[in-house]
Amino acid sequence: MKAIHYINQFFAGIGGEEKADHKPEIREGLVGPSLALNSMLNAEVTHTIICGDNYMGSNTEEAVNTILGFLENKEFDIFIAGPAFQAGRYGVACGTICKAVKEKFNVPVITSMNEENPGVEMFKSDVIIFKGGKSAAKLRNDVKVMADYANKILAGEELGSADEEGYFSRGIRSQVWLKSGKTAAQRGVEMLIKKLNNQPYQTELVIPKQDRIPIAPAIKDLSKANIALVTSGGIVPVDNPDRIQSASATRWGRYDISGTDDLESGVYKTIHAGFDPAAADADPDVVVPVDVMKAYLKEGKIGKLHKYFYSTVGTGTTQAEAARMGKEIVEKLKEDNVDGVILTST
Numbered sequence: 001m002k003a004i005h006y007i008n009q010f011f012a013g014i015g016g017e018e019k020a021d022h023k024p025e026i027r028e029g030l031v032g033p034s035l036a037l038n039s040m041l042n043a044e045v046t047h048t049i050i051c052g053d054n055y056m057g058s059n060t061e062e063a064v065n066t067i068l069g070f071l072e073n074k075e076f077d078i079f080i081a082g083p084a085f086q087a088g089r090y091g092v093a094c095g096t097i098c099k100a101v102k103e104k105f106n107v108p109v110i111t112s113m114n115e116e117n118p119g120v121e122m123f124k125s126d127v128i129i130f131k132g133g134k135s136a137a138k139l140r141n142d143v144k145v146m147a148d149y150a151n152k153i154l155a156g157e158e159l160g161s162a163d164e165e166g167y168f169s170r171g172i173r174s175q176v177w178l179k180s181g182k183t184a185a186q187r188g189v190e191m192l193i194k195k196l197n198n199q200p201y202q203t204e205l206v207i208p209k210q211d212r213i214p215i216a217p218a219i220k221d222l223s224k225a226n227i228a229l230v231t232s233g234g235i236v237p238v239d240n241p242d243r244i245q246s247a248s249a250t251r252w253g254r255y256d257i258s259g260t261d262d263l264e265s266g267v268y269k270t271i272h273a274g275f276d277p278a279a280a281d282a283d284p285d286v287v288v289p290v291d292v293m294k295a296y297l298k299e300g301k302i303g304k305l306h307k308y309f310y311s312t313v314g315t316g317t318t319q320a321e322a323a324r325m326g327k328e329i330v331e332k333l334k335e336d337n338v339d340g341v342i343l344t345s346t
Helices: 034-040 053-058 060-071 088-105 118-123 136-155 184-196 278-282 290-299 319-335
Strands: 002-008 025-028 044-051 078-081 109-113 128-131 226-231 235-237 253-256 268-270 304-311 340-344
Touching (some): 002 034, 034 044, 034 136, 044 060, 044 088, 053 060, 053 088, 060 088, 078 136, 088 109, 088 118, 109 118, 109 136, 118 128, 128 136, 226 290, 235 253, 235 304, 268 278, 290 304, 304 319
Parallel strands (some): 002 044, 078 109, 226 304, 226 340
Antiparallel strands (some): 025 044, 253 304
16 A cells, blocks of 8 residues: 655745745655554555645646646555645645645545634535644644555545544535434434433534624725724734734734835835744835825725724634634724724735
8 A cells, every 4th residue: 555645845844934945846755744653554655745835835736737747656545645734825825735636536534624724614615624723843743644544544444434533524414323223303303302311412413503704784984984904924024013913813903104105115014833933024005005005095095094004813723712802803993983994815
């Protein structure tokens, strides 16, 4: 049995953000996490594929086609990517290539991400994605979980449900015969009796909870509206006075722009760890377009530009922290009678 493993430039030891544009390459043998995977897998990891996260994100079609080309003459029984933890671009890259390999070569594909990784929602219906840790501190455990499941597949063993195996539900329902032999009617009555007696029970059809956010009404007249800028792109004064974290942020800041028509390089910068900062540091307006908004203000397209812009970092930030910070920022915006917000990211 043979396996091929996909990792990014960081885990290949090539470099961090400065090497995120690394083009796809394939190496014979083991690189980085492939060593751990190979020691736990009942198959040989014959090749490791490496690609920079930025390159995959910015040149997706070219990157995917290049990697599929690498695999054309390779023999492999399973394809494994990651684990990607909370790293959003890495997670999206793992999901992208796993889906492509599955569709092209019809082999099992597996990856792992933390529940906060945006790649989960994007690819969980197409790819087996195991519930992984937040950081590389959980690498060995996450690799073991993937390897254990891969070994079951390779051995032709019976596979359990998403909950039993530990991967994200894919929304796929299939008919199975339970070993208990109980019919759906019997199981339903048993659950009802437990519910009536305030006893714990587990429904067989879990409905995921979703936030329902009503769409705000349109602003009738922008020429009279007070508009604010809010960003998750990490634009801050160069001394980062609020000490906003470069990843997994729990802080936000607001900065007075009433006296400037432009966010100058050297006065503002980005502290975001999830993208190449060169362009944003050279011209912070590419992330927070104060220059354009001030021009719109002079042209009468908007009535007022709010005197502050608000900033935090989105990469690795949990939904709970993002929701808390969002509510805190909204309270400030309401106090200042802001009519609308332009949200900018990276």
